[in-house]
Amino acid sequence: MSTSTLTFPEATSQLDTSPARNxxxxxxxxxxxxxxxxxxxxxxxxxxxxxxxxxVGIVAFFSAIGASQSNGPNGTxxxxxxxxxxxxxVSLAQLPVIVLGVLVITGxxxxxxxxxxxxxxxxxxxxxxxxxxxxxxxIFVVSAGAVxxxxxxxQMVLGGKGLAxxxxxxxxxxxxxxxxxxxxxxxxxxxxxxxxxxxxxxxxATVLGLLLVIENLFLIPWKPLQAISPFLPxxxxxxxxxxxxQIDLFSQGATNTVLGPWQGFAVLLVWVSxxxxxxAMLMRRRDA
Amino acid sequence: xxxxxxxxxxxxxxxAVDDVTFTVHPGRVTGFLGPNGAGKSTTMRMIAGLDxxxxxxxxxxxxxxxxxxxxxxxxxxxxxxxxxxxxxxxxNHLLAMGASHGIGKARVQEVIxxxxxxxxxxxxxxxxxxGMGQRLGIASAxxxxxxxxxxxxxxxxxxxxxVVWVRNLVRYLAGQGxxxxxxxxxxxxxxxxxxxxxxxxxxxxxxxxxxxDIVGRAAGTTVRVCSxxxxxxxxxxxxxxxxxxxxxxxxLEVTGSTAQAIGEAAAAAQVVLHExxxxxxxxxxxxxxxxxxxVEYHSTAAGWDPDDPAAAGAPPQDxxxxxxxxxxxxxxxx
Numbered sequence: 248m249s250t251s252t253l254t255f256p257e258a259t260s261q262l263d264t265s266p267a268r269n270x271x272x273x274x275x276x277x278x279x280x281x282x283x284x285x286x287x288x289x290x291x292x293x294x295x296x297x298x299x300x301x302x303v304g305i306v307a308f309f310s311a312i313g314a315s316q317s318n319g320p321n322g323t324x325x326x327x328x329x330x331x332x333x334x335x336x337v338s339l340a341q342l343p344v345i346v347l348g349v350l351v352i353t354g355x356x357x358x359x360x361x362x363x364x365x366x367x368x369x370x371x372x373x374x375x376x377x378x379x380x381x382x383x384x385x386i387f388v389v390s391a392g393a394v395x396x397x398x399x400x401x402q403m404v405l406g407g408k409g410l411a412x413x414x415x416x417x418x419x420x421x422x423x424x425x426x427x428x429x430x431x432x433x434x435x436x437x438x439x440x441x442x443x444x445x446x447x448x449x450x451x452a453t454v455l456g457l458l459l460v461i462e463n464l465f466l467i468p469w470k471p472l473q474a475i476s477p478f479l480p481x482x483x484x485x486x487x488x489x490x491x492x493q494i495d496l497f498s499q500g501a502t503n504t505v506l507g508p509w510q511g512f513a514v515l516l517v518w519v520s521x522x523x524x525x526x527a528m529l530m531r532r533r534d535a
Numbered sequence: 536x537x538x539x540x541x542x543x544x545x546x547x548x549x550x551a552v553d554d555v556t557f558t559v560h561p562g563r564v565t566g567f568l569g570p571n572g573a574g575k576s577t578t579m580r581m582i583a584g585l586d587x588x589x590x591x592x593x594x595x596x597x598x599x600x601x602x603x604x605x606x607x608x609x610x611x612x613x614x615x616x617x618x619x620x621x622x623x624x625x626x627n628h629l630l631a632m633g634a635s636h637g638i639g640k641a642r643v644q645e646v647i648x649x650x651x652x653x654x655x656x657x658x659x660x661x662x663x664x665x666g667m668g669q670r671l672g673i674a675s676a677x678x679x680x681x682x683x684x685x686x687x688x689x690x691x692x693x694x695x696x697x698v699v700w701v702r703n704l705v706r707y708l709a710g711q712g713x714x715x716x717x718x719x720x721x722x723x724x725x726x727x728x729x730x731x732x733x734x735x736x737x738x739x740x741x742x743x744x745x746x747x748d749i750v751g752r753a754a755g756t757t758v759r760v761c762s763x764x765x766x767x768x769x770x771x772x773x774x775x776x777x778x779x780x781x782x783x784x785x786x787l788e789v790t791g792s793t794a795q796a797i798g799e800a801a802a803a804a805q806v807v808l809h810e811x812x813x814x815x816x817x818x819x820x821x822x823x824x825x826x827x828x829x830v831e832y833h834s835t836a837a838g839w840d841p842d843d844p845a846a847a848g849a850p851p852q853d854x855x856x857x858x859x860x861x862x863x864x865x866x867x868x869x
Contacts, residue, residue, distance in 0.1 A: 270636050273637075280632070280633075284627075288620065362614060363632060366614070368635060369583070534587060535585040
């Protein structure tokens with residue numbers, strides 16, 4: 248064992264140089280602690296990098312296709328169509344976001360780190376909220392950066408053909424702002440489920456199963472399912488990223504509820520709040 | 536100071552910790568001894584607020600752990616050496632832990648130095664040996680320079696050098712007036728390290744006494760006597776420094792005297808003896824007897840019952856005994 252090669256310092260006389268005793272727990276400090284934990288794991292860096300690459304890559308790919316198919320400058324598209332590509336990009340880029348959201352909390356349970364965390368923050372909930380803040384802000388910032396880069400790419404590829412998104416258009420702005428908002432909310436949804444289940448594989452399967460499988464099952468044309476479908480978290484939240492024409496298309500002849508973009512996002516936020524509240528209640532009660 | 540009052544933890548129908556009351560005083564090393572599964576870790580986790588007691592309370596310096604405004608400064612806990620994210624470096628782990636209390640890089644470097652972690656501090660914890668993990672756990676416990684330390688099996692996985700280091704460290708910390716509570720399932724280690732020992736078996740306290748008492752009882756000063764005139768013999772033997780207990784009729788356990796003295800006293804008074812056996816059990820035997828999972832031992836919570844034929848035939852003092860003088864200074868410390 249390598250320990251035998253180590254020196255054993257005069258352990259103990261150094262204890263007297265103790266740090267100032269005025270420091271105590273505070274929420275900003277807990278956030279700082281969680282931020283250090285967040286940024287010092289490789290999984291964080293990887294998932295964020297993949298999110299960025301997926302977003303920009305997909306936008307660039309579709310922009311290139313769009314550019315090659317358009318018939319030259321001043322084509323028929325006013326840019327309202329090209330913005331729809333964000334919806335596609337997010338549907339893939341949300342996968343690493345889900346992974347990160349789950350791992351931020353389940354990684355602590357699977358490694359035992361949670362016991363260190365809760366020993367430092369024995370009231371527990373401040374640690375949960377701090378993790379949530381760090382996660383949501385980080386995802387928001389990174390995906391906002393991804394949106395900015397994507398826009399620049401679109402400008403480069405499509406600008407000459409007049410197909411680049413029009414930043415003066417309120418719908419375009421809604422989708423551009425909505426992308427980081429939606430991803431941050433999905434991260435928190437995954438985080439809450441991770442905190443509830445405390446198990447990486449279980450939580451990942453649950454979130455992915457819910458968003459990718461169960462929500463699609465609810466599209467089966469059977470009334471009771473279709474009545475619920477618009478209120479499922481992914482379906483509702485992704486309304487925020489949907490061009491208005493598409494929402495209008497849904498509304499035509501629809502028998503069930505059609506949520507507007509912000510209504511849908513609000514429904515997603517309700518899901519997030521309910522799940523986070525449940526996670527918080529359980530976290531207080533359960534043994535670590 | 537750690538005070539547990541009627542502390543109980545039940546998991547379903549299983550009672551892991553059963554109505555335990557004890558006090559861990561500052562300025563000395565208190566050993567928490569018991570076989571695996573006795574409830575030591577559960578008790579320690581309840582002290583640090585990780586597990587919720589089913590009943591009873593436990594406080595550190597008069598408050599429940601969670602009520603402290605700077606818990607890491609109040610209590611340093613090594614509850615599980617592996618309570619660290621395997622993907623993070625030791626340095627970053629300590630930095631993150633400290634950040635929650637405004638403890639900075641300087642102190643992190645300091646505890647890394649104190650625990651001999653420098654060569655691996657920037658490596659990911661996942662690749663650590665068990666001993667390195669223990670050192671990191673101890674570093675985390677020391678991070679806030681707390682007045683109370685709770686160390687669950689701190690010497691697990693340490694090499695002999697590391698064991699000595701932990702022993703010196705905890706004795707030094709206690710010498711500074713701190714409260715040190717450390718668990719082990721090794722009686723021999725406790726005899727060398729602790730001043731006071733709380734023995735736990737099946738979730739109940741079997742003994743709570745200075746280490747010298749427990750060692751004394753184990754070091755062969757008890758003599759088992761069987762006599763049909765036991766009552767008469769008790770009268771003969773009674774004197775200062777001599778304790779006589781009787782668990783079954785005709786059987787006596789005499790502490791503070793010798794087989795020779797008892798035999799001569801009996802002969803002089805013409806008392807018939809059927810058996811006269813010095814109980815020369817080792818520390819481990821004493822411990823085994825204490826923690827043996829039988830109901831009768833649970834009922835004699837005050838202490839130690841040497842009425843175990845195996846103990847009489849046990850080998851004489853082993854190296855546990857040889858090391859004992861080292862633990863004597865405990866009297867001076869208190």
